[in-house]
Amino acid sequence: MAKDRLCVGAIAGAFGVRGDVRLKSFCAEAAAIARYAPLYSEDGTVEYTVKLGKPVPNGFAARLGGITTREQAEALRGARLYADREKLPDLPDDEFYHSDLIGLTVLDTGGTVIGRVSSVQNHGAGDLLELQRPGKGNALLPFTKAMVPTVDLAGGRVIADPPEGLFE
Structure with missing residues (x-):
């Protein structure tokens, strides 16, 4: 996916029999996903208008333009939806879109390369940077101000200050 589009949601499956989908929003304000439409498929070849319906567990019932049957909606299960970056809000200086962090080189405070950010994860207790470490496998680094000042x-880099022994 091009850097000018960011993942803002995913299809969790069909909802009902008229082509509605269960839409998971990855936006800070869940309902804002509709304001970022049109949304695009991961490869950018399909464009969808979005009309949100009622809230359902973990998302919304939603109508996507061009999807009119349950079978079409079910075929989209697992599909990620992308919005143009220019439609998304600007972030404060201490917040980042996950896609902007992926690929950055991670250095310790002495300038030694620790690794490269391969993903950003959140399992409920805060964001974690997954680092690919050359010849040492992957490691997780808490994405806090103390660990990542x-x-x-x-500059394409992150300066980390992990406690001694974290990556041993």
Whole structure:
């Protein structure tokens, strides 16, 4: 996916028999996903208008443009939906879109390369940066101000201050 689009949601399956889908929103304000439409398929070849319906567990019932049958909706299960970056809100200086962090080089405070950010995860207790460490496998680094005091998007790097022994 191009850097000018960000993942804002995913289809969890069909809802009803008229082509509605169960839409999971990855937005800070869940209902904002409709404001970012049109949404696009991961490869960018399909464009969807979005009309949110009632809230359902873990998302919304939603109508996507061009989807009119339960079979079409069910075929989209697991599909991620992307919005143009220009439609998304600007973030404060200490917040980042996950896609902007992926690929950044992670250095310790002495300038030694620790690894590269391969994903950003959240299992309920806060964000974790998954690092690919050269020749050492992957590791998780809590994405807190104490552990990651500097994020330099323009420089393509993150400065980390992990406690001694975290990556042993």
